[in-house]
Amino acid sequence: MPLTPDQQSQIDAERAAAASxxxxxxxxxxxRLYTAHPVLDHGFVRVIDYMGGDxxxxxAARVSYGRGTRAVSDDAGLIRYLMRHWHSTPFEMCEAKFHVKLPIFVARQWIRHRTANVNEISARYSILDREFYIPAPEQLAAQARVNRQGRGDVLEGAEAQRVLDWLRDDATRAYDHYEAMLSQDGQQGLARELARMNLPANVYTQWYWKTDLHNLLGFLRLRADAHAQYEIRVYADVMAQITRDWVPAAWAAFEDYRMGGVQLSAKGVEVLxxxxxxxxxxxxxxxxxxxEWREFEGVWG
Structure with a gap:
């Protein structure tokens, strides 16, 4: 369950309030503001704040005063031009702040996108919840034979069940020991900053993640891609839907030139x-x- 009744009540109160x-x-x-969009078994994504739009x-691109007199179609055309020619600073004028609840191993992959401001819950001060990510059976897959960082065929039968049991049992046992080490019942109890080292990487953490639109689109180009790891891709997919509603003109250009476009090397151009x-x-x-040739043929035949 991603949200407790108290958390949902707080979100409802935030959404009911209005300010001029x-x-x-x-x-x-x-x-979209404040709404928690469920992801995985215990995670969510929600927008806390934002600045700007199309x-x-x-x-910013025109460094103009006010709204000007140009039509919406002209604005969309300019945004497409900026996207097509890889201009970045106008897109940096928009920002969004997300509240994300995610497994620790996903957070460690996500944090490689360093162009953001991040504040994560600290297990030095807080006791993490007994919530860990257990994959759905269809997400249990063997190592891919060709792609060293991808998945291959889905595990089946007794092997799949054995893996699921191990994941669940190991996470439960580690958390039991975490609680036991922290306990001050008849003992001093280990410091939180030390006890946390025993937690598995599938335990859930939370953070506020604030970034500008240019870097958000860079994140989505990589993580909302079919080749991205499933557990981070589902977060990116939700954020992509939010971004589409936030900046529809910029998103349309992004889909056309980045998600749906193809970049060619000089050798690729010469072959064509x-x-x-x-x-x-x-x-x-x-x-x-x-x-390179395999990727080239994958697009051009």
Missing amino acids: TRRPVSEGMEA AAIVQ KRRLRGEVVSQEDSGMSKG
Whole structure:
């Protein structure tokens, strides 16, 4: 259960409150504010605050005063131009702050995206909840034979059940020992900052993660991709839906040029030109490695 009744009550109270403001708002993001979107078995993502929207991107790009007189279509065209030519600073004028509850091993992968402000719950001061991520059976997979960092065939039968039992039993036992070490019933009790070292990586943590739109889109380009690890991809998928509602024009350009687009190397461009001239080009005379050629053929045939 991602939220307790008390937490949901607090969110309802936050959403019921309203404040007048002179600053422009995004109606799509206003609708998302504070709502906790469930992820995995105990996790969630919710927007705590934000600044700017599509209009802020345009205003920054033109360094304009007020809204100006240009049509919405002109603004969308400018945003597409900025995205197409890899301009970054106008997109940095928008920011969002997320409250995320996620397994520790996902957080350690996520934190590699360093262009954000992060404040994580401290197990030096707080006792972490008895909540750990246990994968659904369909997510238990063997190591991929080709991709060293990916998954292969799904485990089945007795092997799958044995793995699930180990994951659940090991996490429960480690947390039991964590609580026992902290306990001051008949003993001094170990300091929280030391007891936490025994917790498994599938225990849930929480943080506030604030970033600008440019870096958020960079995160989503990698983590909302089909090749990303499932456990971080499901968080990115939820954040992608939120971002689409927040900045619809910027999201449409991002989907077109980043998520749906293809980047070619100079060798790739030359191979395409040779093919258009009617030449038959093989990997051996393309100048590409086997891995590059496999990716090239995956897109261009």
